[in-house]
Amino acid sequence: MPKKFIRRFLPDHQTIKHNRALRIFGTVLHEPNLWHLNRRSASHAFGIGLFFAFWPVPFQMWLSAATAIPFRANLPLSVATVWITNPFTMPPIFYAAYKVGTTVLGTQPQHFELQFSWKWIIESIETIGPAFLVGCGICSVVFGLLGYVGLNFLWRFSVKKSWRARQEARRHRAS
Incomplete structure (x- = not known):
């Protein structure tokens, strides 16, 4: 079930191979293992994707x-x-990461208003930056690991469930 569900949302590997942004990887993208969808590759990919999702870059x-x-x-x-x-x-996720950072560092959350200017970014790096970056780092590791373990578990559970259903169907046909 996870394989069919995930495959519905993924682009074709030819589309990714010819993406301009990914051309910096050259012929490495022609490696077939990068396109196979199995438990190992999917759980690794989900963990990696969640790990980098929390990086504010x-x-x-x-x-x-x-x-x-x-x-x-x-x-x-x-x-x-x-x-x-x-x-x-991004706003709610990064705000939650900031709250995690203030909790871990033991600092008081500071009131701030989001502005889209370089001046605000420079000022924020000095004030809320440490808590925000620590929170992003913690969320990155925690959710990356949870994503890896969770998808791995879900995949195994789904395979076992399908296996049992096939065995049950065979028993009913045989009797």
Whole structure:
């Protein structure tokens, strides 16, 4: 079940191979293991994608793709999972990461208003930056591991359930 569900949302491997943004990887993208969708490659890809989803940088997909290649994780799933943090979900996710950082560092959350200017970014790095980056790092590791373990478990559970259903169907046909 996870394989069929995941495959519905992934782009074709030819589309990814010819993507301009991913051309920096050259012929490495022709490695067949990067396109197979099995339990190992999917769980690695999901963990990698979630790990980089919490990084507050504009090139998360490249980092995810670059990490998926040596781990032989499913490349499209790894890149697609990064989009859990998209323009609509980033504010609440990054605010939650900031709250995690203030809790871990034991600092008081500071009131701030989001502004889109370089001045605000520089000022924020000094004030809320440490708590935000620590929170992003913790969320990155925790959710990356949870994603890996969770998808691995879900995949195994689904395979076992299908196996039992097939065995039960065979028993009913035989009797």
